[in-house]
Amino acid sequence: MDFDLTPAERDFRDEVRTWLEEHLVGEFAGLRGRGGTGQEDIPVAQQIAWERELAGGGWLGIDFPSHLGGRECSLSEQVLFHQTYVEARAPGRLPNMGVTLLGPTLVAYGSPEQQQRFVPAILAADQFWCQGYSEPNAGSDLANVATKAVLDGDRWVITGQKIWTSLAQYSDWCFVVCRTDPDSVRHGGLSYLLVPMDQPGIEIRPIVQITGGTEFNEVFFDAAVTDADLVVGRPGQGWEVAMGTLAFERGASTLGQQTYFRQEFDGLLAEARAGGTAGDPVIRQELARTYAELEIMRYNNLRMLTAVDSGGVPGPEMSIGKLVWSNWHRSLGELMMRVRGAAALVAEGGEGEAGAAAAEAGEGEAGAAAAEAGEGGGEGYSLDSWQRTFLYSRAHTIYAGSNEIQRNIIGERVLGLPREPR
Numbered sequence: 001m002d003f004d005l006t007p008a009e010r011d012f013r014d015e016v017r018t019w020l021e022e023h024l025v026g027e028f029a030g031l032r033g034r035g036g037t038g039q040e041d042i043p044v045a046q047q048i049a050w051e052r053e054l055a056g057g058g059w060l061g062i063d064f065p066s067h068l069g070g071r072e073c074s075l076s077e078q079v080l081f082h083q084t085y086v087e088a089r090a091p092g093r094l095p096n097m098g099v100t101l102l103g104p105t106l107v108a109y110g111s112p113e114q115q116q117r118f119v120p121a122i123l124a125a126d127q128f129w130c131q132g133y134s135e136p137n138a139g140s141d142l143a144n145v146a147t148k149a150v151l152d153g154d155r156w157v158i159t160g161q162k163i164w165t166s167l168a169q170y171s172d173w174c175f176v177v178c179r180t181d182p183d184s185v186r187h188g189g190l191s192y193l194l195v196p197m198d199q200p201g202i203e204i205r206p207i208v209q210i211t212g213g214t215e216f217n218e219v220f221f222d223a224a225v226t227d228a229d230l231v232v233g234r235p236g237q238g239w240e241v242a243m244g245t246l247a248f249e250r251g252a253s254t255l256g257q258q259t260y261f262r263q264e265f266d267g268l269l270a271e272a273r274a275g276g277t278a279g280d281p282v283i284r285q286e287l288a289r290t291y292a293e294l295e296i297m298r299y300n301n302l303r304m305l306t307a308v309d310s311g312g313v314p315g316p317e318m319s320i321g322k323l324v325w326s327n328w329h330r331s332l333g334e335l336m337m338r339v340r341g342a343a344a345l346v347a348e349g350g351e352g353e354a355g356a357a358a359a360e361a362g363e364g365e366a367g368a369a370a371a372e373a374g375e376g377g378g379e380g381y382s383l384d385s386w387q388r389t390f391l392y393s394r395a396h397t398i399y400a401g402s403n404e405i406q407r408n409i410i411g412e413r414v415l416g417l418p419r420e421p422r
Helices: 007-023 026-031 044-056 075-087 097-109 112-123 238-248 253-275 281-307 318-345 353-362 365-373 385-395 403-414
Strands: 129-132 148-152 155-162 173-179 190-196 202-206 217-227
Touching: 007 075, 026 044, 075 253, 097 112, 097 129, 097 173, 097 238, 148 173, 155 173, 155 190, 173 238, 190 217, 190 238, 253 281, 253 318, 281 318, 318 385, 318 403
Parallel strands: 129 173
Antiparallel strands: 148 155, 155 217, 173 190, 202 217
């Protein structure tokens, strides 16, 4: 790998920096250094407004083809965008499933009609998507999906339940993995459907998380419908398409994630030095180990991206990165608590921002219950960013494929080891 930037790449990085400085003003000026996974300190409406600001600058579709509204940036430019974005302390991005997951999936698997219908709207931030994968009995074992869809004339009729659906309450559409062959089992007979959320057959119930937020939801489909031609790929090809979607989740943006992790680590190191805990030999050793692992993670992600720079769908080796970063960040949250000591157990008193946001988002009994619970479900208190990181990072090793699933993929599909006994 050549880490030296070409003149064109330096110009691109400067363009990104300049645009961010010019646009992180006015209503967006106070968002610097805020947001991010699990932080929930920026109202969703403001995050959506920032996504539309980015779309106006052409920054949502940097890796998409130009005929769909994208910029067709090279892989190195994509990496530079995500790194520069984080270095500028621009706000943590809304989990935009349309840009990061569905859009690339449609480019790889969708029909030209599906691409033209959905991708330009996604890149303009006019349309937001959620992901209908997990179910109460099909989490890490996604092949156990029970949600059913039956073709009835010119439409699919969908019945079932999805869970842990991020930002479903703000989404216009959902890409849903469901069983369309009633006689099928496991990976066979699944299809990947595009389903509008604003219809009578869909109910959304926010889930109050340990951090007090309501990013996740239960979604119930009771004879919900979508058009017959809104299946991505062929009916029955859903497993292949769904796995392709997960691979896109682990692309160039992971290098921006590593930059954010470095900022978190630098903040932790500064606090450890200021508070004197950096002098503790055990803490000092853990800080050194955490730094070394972060550097290894960064180089490994660069190596994996280099391996897939030939276009198409990333391969199963992307599971290596997911396994590594999720465990590293969970350990970082634990180290944050140890550096702070007993003070980490104390939260500030207050009404609870996430609880209030839940009331606004839920628009019903679930929202009211979340507001009553307050932040974190207690008597009403406010977590700081380190406490949120510690609590939220407990989920990293479960969502988007648990540690056990990632190790199976790496063993069987990357290393060629025998399949685990079924």
